[in-house]
Amino acid sequence: MADIEANDIQDLRMSNLSNNVVRVSVPASAYFKLDAMQKIQKDILGRLGCLACCSGWDIRFDLQRQFIVDEKLNVREFG
Amino acid sequence: MSANSARRTLGPLPGLGVGMVYFPSLEPLLEAGRDLIQVLEIEPQPYWIKQAETHSPYRLDGRAFARIRQWPQPKIVHGVGMPVGSSLGLDDSQMEAFLRSIGQLQPAWVSEHLAFLRAPGPQGPYPAGFLLPPLQSPETVRLAVRNIRRFQAQLGLPFAFENGPNYLRPQRGELPDGEFLARIAEEADCGMLLDMHNLWCNHLNGRQPIGETLASLPLERVWEIHLAGGDSYQGHWLDAHSGTVPEALLELCFEWVPRMPNLKAIIFEIIPDYVLAKGISMDALLAQLQTLHALWACRGSRCGGRPVADYAVTPEAEALPEPAAWEQALASLVNRHPPADALQTALAADPGVGVLQHLVSSVRAGMLVDLLTLSYRLMALHLGDEAVQAIMDAYWSQTFPEPFAAEEASRFVGFVRQLDLPVPHLVEVLAYELASMEALKSGKETIVDFSCPPLPLLEALGRGRLPGQLPAGRYEVAVQP
Numbered sequence: 001m002a003d004i005e006a007n008d009i010q011d012l013r014m015s016n017l018s019n020n021v022v023r024v025s026v027p028a029s030a031y032f033k034l035d036a037m038q039k040i041q042k043d044i045l046g047r048l049g050c051l052a053c054c055s056g057w058d059i060r061f062d063l064q065r066q067f068i069v070d071e072k073l074n075v076r077e078f079g
Numbered sequence: 080m081s082a083n084s085a086r087r088t089l090g091p092l093p094g095l096g097v098g099m100v101y102f103p104s105l106e107p108l109l110e111a112g113r114d115l116i117q118v119l120e121i122e123p124q125p126y127w128i129k130q131a132e133t134h135s136p137y138r139l140d141g142r143a144f145a146r147i148r149q150w151p152q153p154k155i156v157h158g159v160g161m162p163v164g165s166s167l168g169l170d171d172s173q174m175e176a177f178l179r180s181i182g183q184l185q186p187a188w189v190s191e192h193l194a195f196l197r198a199p200g201p202q203g204p205y206p207a208g209f210l211l212p213p214l215q216s217p218e219t220v221r222l223a224v225r226n227i228r229r230f231q232a233q234l235g236l237p238f239a240f241e242n243g244p245n246y247l248r249p250q251r252g253e254l255p256d257g258e259f260l261a262r263i264a265e266e267a268d269c270g271m272l273l274d275m276h277n278l279w280c281n282h283l284n285g286r287q288p289i290g291e292t293l294a295s296l297p298l299e300r301v302w303e304i305h306l307a308g309g310d311s312y313q314g315h316w317l318d319a320h321s322g323t324v325p326e327a328l329l330e331l332c333f334e335w336v337p338r339m340p341n342l343k344a345i346i347f348e349i350i351p352d353y354v355l356a357k358g359i360s361m362d363a364l365l366a367q368l369q370t371l372h373a374l375w376a377c378r379g380s381r382c383g384g385r386p387v388a389d390y391a392v393t394p395e396a397e398a399l400p401e402p403a404a405w406e407q408a409l410a411s412l413v414n415r416h417p418p419a420d421a422l423q424t425a426l427a428a429d430p431g432v433g434v435l436q437h438l439v440s441s442v443r444a445g446m447l448v449d450l451l452t453l454s455y456r457l458m459a460l461h462l463g464d465e466a467v468q469a470i471m472d473a474y475w476s477q478t479f480p481e482p483f484a485a486e487e488a489s490r491f492v493g494f495v496r497q498l499d500l501p502v503p504h505l506v507e508v509l510a511y512e513l514a515s516m517e518a519l520k521s522g523k524e525t526i527v528d529f530s531c532p533p534l535p536l537l538e539a540l541g542r543g544r545l546p547g548q549l550p551a552g553r554y555e556v557a558v559q560p
Binding site for chain 2: 001005007021022023024025026027045046047048049050051052053054055056057058059060062063064065067068
């Protein structure tokens with residue numbers, strides 16, 4: 001989310017609609033930067049389709065899990 | 080191989096050199112290694128978008144292909160969704176998109192896996208969730224040859240098949256690894272993409288020793304080799320593409336690559352997530368590429384004859400199951416269905432089946448958290464790790480794997496919604512993540528309603544935190560493509 005704060009906040013447009021609904025406009029690409037865990041920016045391309053060739057362990061879930069679950073399996077909050 | 084077929088399949092291929100499998104997030108390495116990376120291997124299916132059935136169920140993501148084409152290196156195309164080892168034949172629904180991908184990338188040759196990815200079921204073919212090893216029988220040789228010839232005819236380009244890893248024990252009466260590959264290559268009159276790390280896995284996991292396998296291959300048909308690193312898991316060495324090439328395998332390559340007279344490319348495979356997770360440095364990757372250039376330099380320098388293999392069908396081979404029964408058994412077991420017949424019961428005792436079950440689960444879990452990152456975190460932070468794992472297990476037990484990540488994630492969103500979990504704002508976060516996918520797929524703005532200020536909620540989850548108390552209100556997030 002640091003990326004959104006630093007780079008994309010200018011792109012977020014807020015407006016008050018007539019029925020008191022606040023609208024926030026967010027580029028879809030911003031979602032794919034919403035990750036304090038990643039040291040490099042993940043890329044939106046190649047993520048909606050098939051998995052690339054890999055006949056081994058897919059590490060993505062482990063990385064997410066390690067981000068919020070400690071070694072004693074306690075969920076922890078960052079920040 | 081006749082002189083004519085040698086000219087047709089081997090002669091025209093250009094020597095491309097050392098390269099890598101392309102991932103968008105590896106582009107910094109492609110920049111840093113511009114002089115070392117001479118060819119890019121493109122796996123097209125990750126850059127396809129599944130769409131409502133029109134004339135073709137898949138369309139190419141134009142942005143991805145445009146970005147790939149900007150790289151000056153020649154491209155070769157390596158399919159990851161139309162394996163040629165299936166009794167069901169080629170997946171025709173993918174052919175049009177595959178041909179369009181080839182049209183965009185203009186490869187000198189095309190390759191696919193000698194594996195199966197769909198299995199025959201009572202309600203029709205279903206996705207197995209992983210590239211699985213075919214039974215190494217004469218019948219599989221025949222069907223693979225048929226599939227390859229059909230692929231070649233559709234492509235109008237030289238075709239090579241890739242050997243996969245096999246984490247199972249050899250079945251009684253199966254053809255040895257090398258003979259199985261050799262027969263297919265010779266009878267289909269095609270090239271071989273020899274994945275040396277996959278042979279290394281088989282060797283370490285107790286299948287045919289790699290030297291024996293290599294000695295029985297028609298090495299003049301090897302156009303390309305794949306090299307990668309792996310990891311150990313439950314006593315098996317996995318082809319995880321998770322690091323640099325093991326030193327012992329590199330030494331073996333320096334012994335065998337000189338015996339490959341028609342080698343045209345050496346491709347290094349590494350998954351970007353592992354580069355981050357293991358802290359593999361740019362320098363280490365560049366040094367790896369330099370080593371592969373040294374390997375490339377010695378290609379074909381020491382070619383000799385090879386022993387003629389005895390292709391007689393052994394009596395045991397006749398007792399092997401039919402390929403379709405094998406596919407049904409293995410796909411069912413790796414998706415954790417209980418054994419339903421004698422073949423499945425016998426196969427279930429193989430420790431390799433347990434490994435494959437975990438690999439399928441890891442892929443399915445990876446797809447979900449990759450596209451539903453914030454929803455996963457919100458659920459885990461509220462419900463705990465075990466509860467989320469139980470939800471995913473329940474989902475997997477009720478559904479077969481969907482190979483396209485966006486489809487799998489979308490279906491999981493529907494499953495979670497109907498659970499009506501006591502997690503504040505979960506429905507909104509799920510809708511937001513779904514909208515982000517839809518905006519990219521459709522190119523259209525998608526509106527999501529929120530009952531609280533959305534940015535503090537999304538930002539907190541992005542940091543791995545719960546948002547705290549948020550004031551109620553009426554908000555809309557317009558997700559723009």
